[in-house]
Amino acid sequence: MSQAITDDSRPQQRFTSLYTDLSHTVRDLGLLRRRQGYYWTQIGFVVAALAGIVTGFVLLGNSWFQLLMAGALALVLVQVAFLSHDSAHRQIFDSAAWNEWTARILAGGLAGMSIHWWRGKHNKHHNAPNQLGKDPDIAIGVIAFTPDHVARRTGLVKWLGDRQGWLFFPLLTLEGLSLHVAGLQHGFRRGASKVERVEAGVIVSRLGLYVAALFLVLPPGKAAAFLGLQLAVFGVFLGASFAPNHKGMPLVPATMKLDFLRRQVLMSRNIRGGVVVDFLMGGLNYQVEHHLFPSMPRPHLRHVQPIVREYCAKHNVKYTEVGLGESYKIVIDYLNNVGLRARDPFQCPLTAAYRTR
Template identity: 80%
Template sequence: MHRRTEPPPLTQLVADEPRPQGAQERHASLYSDLLNTVRELGLLKRRHGYYWTRIGLVLAALGGVITGFILLGDSWFQLLMAGALALVLVQVAFLSHDSAHRQIFHSAAWNDWTARLLAGGLAGMSITWWRNKHSKHHNAPNQLGKDPDIDIGVVAFTPDHVARRTGLAKWLGDRQGWLFFPLLTLEGLSLHVASLQHLLRRSATKVERIEAAIVLSRLGLYVAALLILLPIGKASAFLGLQLAVFGVFLGASFAPNHKGMPLVPKTMKLDFLRRQVLMSRNIRGGVLTDFAMGGLNYQIEHHLFPSMPRPTLKQVQPIVREYCELHGVKYTEVGLFESYEIVVDYLNNVGLRARDPFQCPLATLYRN
């Protein structure tokens, strides 16, 4: 397999290493200067027409799938409807993501409730749970002990997680890169379970209890419809395939963005521009890639401007790339399949590679 050329995880960085006086201050204004330029160009303006059109198309597609499901009746061709439903729900998830980031409307309340209704009412997931987790990720991408996306779980993303494993878990960990994408078939189920665990806890807020009612109603009606129109065998196959396809396509849009990029020690301080750019990876591609990944292929720009409307990310990309090159900040962009190769290679070797000596690029940066 092709060996990746990106910087390895920053596991040997000394977080309290002395820095020259004024180094942090010199970097602090980098982001504010870029932000001012982007704002002056009007690239943070809302794109209401784009989003109303996309929401309308997604709802029309969902209506088409439901119609097809009813008309097909008791048939194994329903599995085609299951796959189609999964793909539509991926687009719903992208829209709820944009709304949760307040990209769609000026009003925070409109954004929040749109995200809540899309995620809970159509996809059956808690946007409150997801946003709490996702906000922590945006605040500290790939930072140990702060980014929940690299917390210990079925897949080990850090050398420390690998070191804790023994026996079969260790054997599987050494091959987890190959298992990563098959495991994504369970991601849809995992999202539903995590959502319900969050919403049904005793300390849930009033809004979360309302959200719980929305999510439970959606899940209950969905399962009831399957059991009413299909025998239990076909209903189970439909549900299983829908969840698997949903998990793979949604996970495949998030996986390339940070996996295999540098890991940052918990105590290290970085200016905002470098924190977001150095830990993120863009994916090259055209209209099809933009559609399939919901704009997440412009991950660097999204992390720098989380509230920027999705269609504007492509417009701001050349500005960000040129700005990073001007200031010596590494800007990473690869092809889609190359990114998957990097993810698989990194996960298979996360423990082994971390033991190899290397020169930490961020430590070098702050010595200058």
């Protein structure tokens, strides 16, 4: 099947100009211009919030009310992660160097994560969303995303895999810890560059000072509870912002070639919900538009959405948008049934069009 699709390149050639035309329209409307005032306000907000949390932490002292501070810190760090994501995509400044250093400071200095590790992984995802063998977000791991991954499992691991949809959100409580560990492993791996090792040193310093402060102000039990709750809330909210965007959408065979517009639109899902969802998901709820225009400033995504949706309808490209609750239901259902309902994971509108030929 994949070979037959790959060999017929005429549809791909026919669709090549679609993205170019859309891109010109968007650029002419000024929607790719930077919004530095917006981003400086956002950065000021998170810095002020972090300062307020540190002040509250010191004033509260030895109290179980510190767990409220832990939850608040986690939510603010999620916003820091969103800003580092935007900066890594060069959405904030015209200068590549300013974006680079802003991403480093936000991710490494404030959130304790490696922007170099994350960006390398994330760029591969953007280049080939949901494509087998190319998108690291669907590579084999704790969660199985394809029937082939499920088939390799036996015993207790298979039993857990059959119920992985229900386990997905509990597992997200470990995502914060996983991000810290993965970043440090990347920075201290053999062959790491000097810049990556310096970044790893900054992350170690940030995490070390944070843990030391907890145990200086709080007794061991409360300090551990603060750390555990902060990491869990951070992991759940951050993971819950990324998970609905591609999980349960069509998978692409490793050898299949797609034009850029269809590659990004058909494999992405938007989440509707207004300004509250915009804030909680850091603009990632406009996933289709973000994948089409990765460097577009976050506040412009909602303005370009009706243009993209209308353009897709005009050219018969399926545009997917659901509510937040429905998106989580889709993710859970897909993961629980990946061995059954994803038996042929290559079902998508473009594949069907090729088959009809």
